[in-house]
Amino acid sequence: xxxxxxxxxxxxxxxxxxxxxxxxxxxxxxxxxxxxxxxxxxxxxxxxxxxxxxxxxxxxxxxxxxxxxxxxxxxxxxxxxxxxxxxxx
Numbered sequence: 001x002x003x004x005x006x007x008x009x010x011x012x013x014x015x016x017x018x019x020x021x022x023x024x025x026x027x028x029x030x031x032x033x034x035x036x037x038x039x040x041x042x043x044x045x046x047x048x049x050x051x052x053x054x055x056x057x058x059x060x061x062x063x064x065x066x067x068x069x070x071x072x073x074x075x076x077x078x079x080x081x082x083x084x085x086x087x088x089x
Contacts, residue, residue: 003065004028008073026057026064052087
């Protein structure tokens with residue numbers, strides 16, 4: 001299973017998709033991925049579930065172990081979605 005470090009959530013960036021239809025994605029540095037070298041910055045396929053206890057994100061194309069969170073994302077969550085902080089630590 002590939003691991004994501006310095007990760008954050010993002011959304012699809014297609015301006016022709018209505019905001020309510022955009023998909024959640026993960027962005028970060030990947031390690032142990034069969035197609036990318038370690039440390040390569042990637043954006044995943046759509047995330048359909050996250051097991052916060054096991055720290056595994058289930059995406060359309062594969063699963064990712066979640067390593068350290070991007071500190072800037074944590075700061076954003078503190079301001080905009082503080083109820084999610086327990087999931088990030």
